[in-house]
Amino acid sequence: MTTTDETTSPSSSRGMSMHTRMLIGFLVGALAGLACYALARDAVWLDDVVTYVSQPIGELFLRLLFMLVIPLVFSALVLGVVEIGDPRALGRLGFKTLLWILGVTALAVAIGLILVNLFQPGLGVSPEVGKQLLAEAGHRASEIAARREAISAREMLLGIVPRNPVRAAADGNLLGVMFFALMFGIAAAVVRNEGTRTFVGTMQGIYDISLKLIEWVIRIAPYAVAALLFTLTARMGWDVLVQLARYVGVVLLALGIQLFVVLPLLVRTLGRMPLKRFFGGSETAMVTAFSTSSSSATLPTTLRAAEKNLGVPRSVARFVCTLGATANMNGTALYEGVTVLFLAQFFGVDLSLAQQLLVLLVCVLGGVGAAGVPGGSLPVIAMILAMFGIPPEGIGLVLGIDRLLDMSRTTLNVTGDLAASVVIARSEMRGDADAEATTAET
Numbered sequence: 344m345t346t347t348d349e350t351t352s353p354s355s356s357r358g359m360s361m362h363t364r365m366l367i368g369f370l371v372g373a374l375a376g377l378a379c380y381a382l383a384r385d386a387v388w389l390d391d392v393v394t395y396v397s398q399p400i401g402e403l404f405l406r407l408l409f410m411l412v413i414p415l416v417f418s419a420l421v422l423g424v425v426e427i428g429d430p431r432a433l434g435r436l437g438f439k440t441l442l443w444i445l446g447v448t449a450l451a452v453a454i455g456l457i458l459v460n461l462f463q464p465g466l467g468v469s470p471e472v473g474k475q476l477l478a479e480a481g482h483r484a485s486e487i488a489a490r491r492e493a494i495s496a497r498e499m500l501l502g503i504v505p506r507n508p509v510r511a512a513a514d515g516n517l518l519g520v521m522f523f524a525l526m527f528g529i530a531a532a533v534v535r536n537e538g539t540r541t542f543v544g545t546m547q548g549i550y551d552i553s554l555k556l557i558e559w560v561i562r563i564a565p566y567a568v569a570a571l572l573f574t575l576t577a578r579m580g581w582d583v584l585v586q587l588a589r590y591v592g593v594v595l596l597a598l599g600i601q602l603f604v605v606l607p608l609l610v611r612t613l614g615r616m617p618l619k620r621f622f623g624g625s626e627t628a629m630v631t632a633f634s635t636s637s638s639s640a641t642l643p644t645t646l647r648a649a650e651k652n653l654g655v656p657r658s659v660a661r662f663v664c665t666l667g668a669t670a671n672m673n674g675t676a677l678y679e680g681v682t683v684l685f686l687a688q689f690f691g692v693d694l695s696l697a698q699q700l701l702v703l704l705v706c707v708l709g710g711v712g713a714a715g716v717p718g719g720s721l722p723v724i725a726m727i728l729a730m731f732g733i734p735p736e737g738i739g740l741v742l743g744i745d746r747l748l749d750m751s752r753t754t755l756n757v758t759g760d761l762a763a764s765v766v767i768a769r770s771e772m773r774g775d776a777d778a779e780a781t782t783a784e785t
């Protein structure tokens with residue numbers, strides 16, 4: 344998936360960066376909320392302000408995010424599969440890349456999920472407050488309750504194959520939509536004629552337009568963050584913030600394990616590259632990813648690092664890193680998993696083991712479906728939350744501190760692409776050597 348430079352520029356900030364503005368929104372909302380909590384917790388006017396001002400503003404932002412999920416995820420997945428699956432040119436390479444994306448991303452999400460279960464950063468809100476928060480998700484509460492009942496593990500597994508894809512989209516059955524998109528992409532990759540090429544071109548158009556819209560929606564994020572944070576702190580006081588700090592700790596720890604333990608192990612054993620060389624060669628790309636929070640904007644640097652510093656053959660680097668910039672997102676998938684479980688704990692929504700496994704699956708696909716731009720995973724997270732009956736308002740909690748987390752997860756995303764290119768290049772070399780040996784024997 345190629346994107347124009349304009350779409351991938353980090354939140355096109357004029358003056359102050361978007362992340363700084365979000366942080367300011369977070370602080371203003373949180374401080375105002377805390378002050379109101381301390382001074383006028385039970386006042387009627389505070390209730391009115393929350394109900395008629397801060398809640399609707401936050402809700403508006405969430406609606407805009409939801410609006411973009413289906414076009415974004417559908418087009419991103421179709422394009423991702425089409426690019427992997429060109430059967431003539433890239434069969435073997437495509438298969439290995441797909442295997443890597445699914446396997447390593449699943450591992451990353453699993454690490455995240457294990458840590459959230461271990462540390463339980465979202466617990467601590469009293470059950471009454473949790474219930475109150477759930478109820479205050481307003482008119483959506485009953486809808487959510489209904490959906491929670493609907494999501495038994497069996498139903499959800501069957502729901503992966505939607506009877507009616509349009510209804511799946513309308514019902515917010517993200518998994519069903521993803522499955523449909525994957526099937527569509529596979530068929531579009533197999534049937535290569537003028538009609539399917541036009542279709543793929545249209546998908547590229549929809550993808551680019553969705554990215555532009557996300558950029559616009561994210562511009563109002565600072566106000567939404569202030570409103571969402573105000574709503575929460577005015578009702579809950581200081582406790583929310585303590586929990587948030589624990590959540591940040593868990594995300595960073597999980598990202599760290601994947602970045603400094605899992606990837607190095609894979610690079611060393613499967614890629615047979617000394618770690619000093621790998622991290623030395625990846626450094627510029629990692630720093631660029633950290634500072635731009637965008638895998639797509641980092642892509643030129645990633646390609647350069649792979650080819651020049653890590654000695655990955657051009658054909659492999661191009662394929663793996665270009666595709667990886669939008670589809671191979673270890674950090675994003677991990678972050679989605681931790682966030683969903685954290686907010687589930689926070690709002691007192693119990694997720695069974697089977698449901699958590701489904702979260703894992705959705706997050707792996709969510710990593711493929713998220714755009715490689717700052718905050719690209721937000722629409723996907725909002726949708727996953729709704730899917731599991733967790734109030735999407737919770738996203739306001741994590742948005743305000745998204746800067747550090749976005750920078751960190753993007754760094755892991757890009758390093759994951761480089762690790763993939765090293766390992767896959769190595770296996771291609773072995774494949775070629777085996778083929779040569781067989782030819783020599785015969």
Ligand code: ASP
Binds near residue numbers: 637674721749753
């Ligand atoms: N900023 C991330 C990236 O570009 C995507 C995300 O998780 O929001 O890789």
